[in-house]
Amino acid sequence: MRRPLRVELLRGTAPAAALATAGGTVWMLSVHTNAWAGRWAGLAGYFRSTLLILCALMVAAGAWQAGRERRRAMGEMLTSTARPAWQPMLVAWFAVALGGTIGTVAVLGGAALLIAPAATYVGHGWWWALLVGLLALWTAAALGVFVGRLVPFRAVAPVAGLATFVGLSAATYRSNDRASWLSPIQDTNLAAGQFIPGELHLTQAAWLLALAAALLALASRLRWATLLTVALAATAAVPFLTGPRVGRLPTDPQAIEPVCTVDGPTVCVARINAFILGDVAAVTQPLLARMTKIPGAPTRVADLDTLPDGQYPEDHVDTVWLNLSEQPRALGGLARGDSLRHMFGQASLPTCDGVAEEADRTQYVAREWLTDEPQPFADLPTDQLRALPPDQQRAWFGEYLAAARGCDQERLVQLGARL
Numbered sequence: 001m002r003r004p005l006r007v008e009l010l011r012g013t014a015p016a017a018a019l020a021t022a023g024g025t026v027w028m029l030s031v032h033t034n035a036w037a038g039r040w041a042g043l044a045g046y047f048r049s050t051l052l053i054l055c056a057l058m059v060a061a062g063a064w065q066a067g068r069e070r071r072r073a074m075g076e077m078l079t080s081t082a083r084p085a086w087q088p089m090l091v092a093w094f095a096v097a098l099g100g101t102i103g104t105v106a107v108l109g110g111a112a113l114l115i116a117p118a119a120t121y122v123g124h125g126w127w128w129a130l131l132v133g134l135l136a137l138w139t140a141a142a143l144g145v146f147v148g149r150l151v152p153f154r155a156v157a158p159v160a161g162l163a164t165f166v167g168l169s170a171a172t173y174r175s176n177d178r179a180s181w182l183s184p185i186q187d188t189n190l191a192a193g194q195f196i197p198g199e200l201h202l203t204q205a206a207w208l209l210a211l212a213a214a215l216l217a218l219a220s221r222l223r224w225a226t227l228l229t230v231a232l233a234a235t236a237a238v239p240f241l242t243g244p245r246v247g248r249l250p251t252d253p254q255a256i257e258p259v260c261t262v263d264g265p266t267v268c269v270a271r272i273n274a275f276i277l278g279d280v281a282a283v284t285q286p287l288l289a290r291m292t293k294i295p296g297a298p299t300r301v302a303d304l305d306t307l308p309d310g311q312y313p314e315d316h317v318d319t320v321w322l323n324l325s326e327q328p329r330a331l332g333g334l335a336r337g338d339s340l341r342h343m344f345g346q347a348s349l350p351t352c353d354g355v356a357e358e359a360d361r362t363q364y365v366a367r368e369w370l371t372d373e374p375q376p377f378a379d380l381p382t383d384q385l386r387a388l389p390p391d392q393q394r395a396w397f398g399e400y401l402a403a404a405r406g407c408d409q410e411r412l413v414q415l416g417a418r419l
Helices: 002-011 014-031 040-066 075-079 086-115 126-150 156-173 178-182 198-220 223-242 271-290 337-348 357-371 382-386 390-405 409-417
Strands: 258-260 266-270 300-303 319-322
Touching: 014 040, 014 086, 040 086, 040 126, 040 156, 086 126, 086 198, 126 156, 126 198, 178 198, 178 223, 198 223, 258 271, 266 271, 271 300, 271 319, 271 337, 271 357, 319 337, 337 357, 357 382, 357 390, 357 409, 382 390, 390 409
Parallel strands: 266 300, 300 319
Antiparallel strands: 258 266
């Protein structure tokens, strides 16, 4: 069997499958580097999202490989040999699955080289999410082989790949119940600190293995093997009916443990995001310092990922809560420092909607004074505010905070008129 496998790996569809999955993985990882940069669990969780593309590619590759016998009129030659017909088919499937896995693992290895020097928390169990995702590629290849042998249609490979993408998309994005675990794909990346329980990994692995075996048995037309593997697949699917719902995963308390600055105004991030603490502090500490000693102004910044389940930002009025999940960059630093500053302005300042234009302009003056960001209103009197002595600037801003929290429109208009 070694020689046929070597031939398939070198001359069959396996090299094309490796190139396709490598390209697909590179593309998916480069589109959202902020979803996995610096976080091992983020890489594993986002990889499970990329399976939406990779599984479709593997189905197409398996279907193309399975249709090769018809395209080359090899049916009679294969039936004339003493070797059972299912063995060449199994070797072809193995080669395609192995090629696609090698292409994916090579790219994931490159991503791991970027994560290793930056990651501040290893976590536990994330590697199982990767392994189950790789196993899904083998099952997708088996589905492609089954479809390729079942449908005598020359263009079955691209059609099967497209149908797989559409079907998985519909199943993933429209379902939020326990049956969603039948698919290895996640519609969103795992939130910081969340993890899939080990027993759920094992259940998914058993389901995918049984499903792959059933598809290969069906493709080989082995009656008793088909009955056995279909029964095993059905049995493996039953535990999903009692498993956790999507979005109800447990949280690792160590991953969300706050890590804070020791100098200057307090800035805290979750341990899993601690590799960007210095960059976040560089943006937010000057803004906090600008509000020092202003009555009612926030005094610290915190990562939303540090909030345990059941707590809300409204429970901590002295804190500016920031969502840092999309801030890390693969090569280090913040992907969008300007957006973090904008987010700080939105999170730290109360806003009254539906007020008169004069009152609305006062709110924009306060935001521009704090963040130095240009605002949609032209000719704002922000320079007049900055021309005042520092203590008067802080006094004006403190009055603004009190008026905005109470949505005192008249007071907001008066504050604007004083400038």
